[in-house]
Amino acid sequence: MELRKRATKGAPEGSDESTKTSPKSDASPTAQPAAQPAAPPKSKFSTFMTRTIVGLIMIFAFFGILSAGHAVVCCFVVLLQVFTFREMINIRFREAKEKKLWGFRSLHWYFLFVTFFWVYGQQVAHYFHNHIPAWIYDIVIHRHNWHSFVLYVVGFMGVVFSFRKQTVKYQIGQVTWTIMTILLVVIQPHFVTRNVYQGLIWLMLPHSMIICNDIMAYFVGIAIGRKFVDRPLTRLSPNKTWEGFVGALILTLIYAIIAAEILSNLEYFRCSKAELDNHGGCAPGFMFTPTTIPKILNVDPSWIPEFINSRVIIKPVQLHALVFSLFASLVAPFGGFLASAIKRAYAAKDFDQLFPGHGGVTDRMDCQFIMGMFVYVYYTTFLAAPNMESVLSSIYSLPIADQQTILKSLSAALGGGAAA
Numbered sequence: 001m002e003l004r005k006r007a008t009k010g011a012p013e014g015s016d017e018s019t020k021t022s023p024k025s026d027a028s029p030t031a032q033p034a035a036q037p038a039a040p041p042k043s044k045f046s047t048f049m050t051r052t053i054v055g056l057i058m059i060f061a062f063f064g065i066l067s068a069g070h071a072v073v074c075c076f077v078v079l080l081q082v083f084t085f086r087e088m089i090n091i092r093f094r095e096a097k098e099k100k101l102w103g104f105r106s107l108h109w110y111f112l113f114v115t116f117f118w119v120y121g122q123q124v125a126h127y128f129h130n131h132i133p134a135w136i137y138d139i140v141i142h143r144h145n146w147h148s149f150v151l152y153v154v155g156f157m158g159v160v161f162s163f164r165k166q167t168v169k170y171q172i173g174q175v176t177w178t179i180m181t182i183l184l185v186v187i188q189p190h191f192v193t194r195n196v197y198q199g200l201i202w203l204m205l206p207h208s209m210i211i212c213n214d215i216m217a218y219f220v221g222i223a224i225g226r227k228f229v230d231r232p233l234t235r236l237s238p239n240k241t242w243e244g245f246v247g248a249l250i251l252t253l254i255y256a257i258i259a260a261e262i263l264s265n266l267e268y269f270r271c272s273k274a275e276l277d278n279h280g281g282c283a284p285g286f287m288f289t290p291t292t293i294p295k296i297l298n299v300d301p302s303w304i305p306e307f308i309n310s311r312v313i314i315k316p317v318q319l320h321a322l323v324f325s326l327f328a329s330l331v332a333p334f335g336g337f338l339a340s341a342i343k344r345a346y347a348a349k350d351f352d353q354l355f356p357g358h359g360g361v362t363d364r365m366d367c368q369f370i371m372g373m374f375v376y377v378y379y380t381t382f383l384a385a386p387n388m389e390s391v392l393s394s395i396y397s398l399p400i401a402d403q404q405t406i407l408k409s410l411s412a413a414l415g416g417g418a419a420a
Contacts, residue, residue: 051357058355058364059211066200070273073203074193078120083186083361087351088321089179091342092174104162104171107180110155115182119190120147126217126394134399141295185362185369191374198379201269205259205321206375209328210367213252214336220247247331256325260318264288274392287316287383320383327374330368339366 063413065076073232088110098105125132125140139147163171195202221244263269264284268321293308294301296316301309339362352360395403 012141026198026206045356046325054355054357055178055215058358066204070196073196073200076193077189077196078116080365081189082112082362083354085181085361086186087362088170088185088342089178091310091346091348091365092177094170095114100170101162101164101167103158106175107155107158107162108174109180110158111182114116114148114151114155115186117151118144119186120193121148123193131400132311137399142238174288179324184367188369188373189365191368191376195372195379197268197273198384199272201263201317202375202379204269205256206319206324207368208259208326209252209256209321210332210371212255213248213325213329213333214367216251217244217248218253220244234340235339236337236344245329245333249326253322254330256321257318258316259276260262264315264317293319320378323378324371324375328367328371331374335367335370 065072093105121140122144125137129137135342151359159171161177192203221239221241224243224247225241227243230240231242233240233242233245264287267281268276270284270288288305290313292301293312293314294304296314296319297304339351343351350359352361355364358364395406398406
């Protein structure tokens with residue numbers, strides 16, 4: 001080695017020995033072609049413009065769906081459920097494990113179908129009662145729970161039969177994940193379709209608050225985020241700021257008052273589907289008529305400060321809208337936090353790439369589903385009143401024999417036996 005070094009050192013500059021190199025020297029950076037430069041990351045402005053344009057397209061598309069009618073809106077909700085279910089199932093999918101499990105993946109979709117049949121079967125049968133055979137109507141309406149249970153038992157047994165010794169732990173995890181997914185993206189949102197038939201205002205008003213809160217949190221966070229509280233809102237979402245959270249809450253409260261006033265003046269949103277079908281519209285009831293706070297709350301005026309009694313005149317729907325906005329700002333975002341936790345757990349930036357700049361359907365609907373369930377529970381608990389139009393609509397959807405039975409029963413109860 002010493003002799004070789006000396007020989008190389010003493011060789012003339014232009015000799016062959018001076019240019020000889022070891023095999024390692026051939027792999028030096030000077031001998032390699034220049035590496036391709038990495039694609040520059042998108043600028044914040046480019047990302048912002050993409051999100052804005054796609055967001056506007058989605059908003060206009062949603063208004064188009066709203067104008068198509070209640071049934072189309074309900075079909076749209078079901079479509080969102082299917083896409084969300086697909087994204088949630090795919091995030092845990094492991095091809096290496098499932099390629100040997102023939103039919104196991106189909107069982108997830110089978111359970112989705114069974115759940116749809118259970119929660120939507122009767123509603124669909126009522127809607128198409130004049131266009132389906134009587135025996136199908138009888139199966140769906142009168143024996144609905146029984147057939148739902150039979151379908152569930154078939155799936156339950158199919159899952160157990162599909163277990164394999166080598167993959168049973170993975171399979172149980174997948175089945176558990178599917179059950180949780182059905183609870184979150186099927187059971188919760190199916191209440192949205194019930195809200196729709198009470199009036200599109202109970203869809204548009206609360207769910208637009210989620211969109212408003214999300215947009216305002218984004219802009220307020222960009223403007224003043226981390227200037228007052230220098231720590232993230234949650235550990236799982238480091239980009240969310242306390243300033244954005246509080247600012248979005250205030251702006252959503254303001255939006256709730258304005259949106260409730262506008263939507264309550266539009267018959268298409270204010271009236272239930274039954275009122276629109278039977279009468280082509282409806283007069284503003286107590287919910288949509290300006291009044292005082294004590295009348296809205298049904299309390300003694302002495303319990304309310306005098307300046308509020310004399311100066312504050314609002315529609316009851318605006319007061320309820322404030323409740324919706326508080327839920328949209330304080331509770332519904334936890335759906336987004338859950339989605340962030342799931343993505344972080346499975347090292348995914350988004351659930352899908354369906355909407356550029358926004359991700360997948362789940363990324364857009366993570367806060368909406370629990371909002372729909374809250375509106376249904378709140379409406380049926382505090383706002384719903386006996387609705388003659390809904391009762392008549394349900395009676396009209398029954399077969400003639402059932403309608404005659406109801407007529408006889410009412411006649412007997414009211415002392416009009418001769419009319420029966």
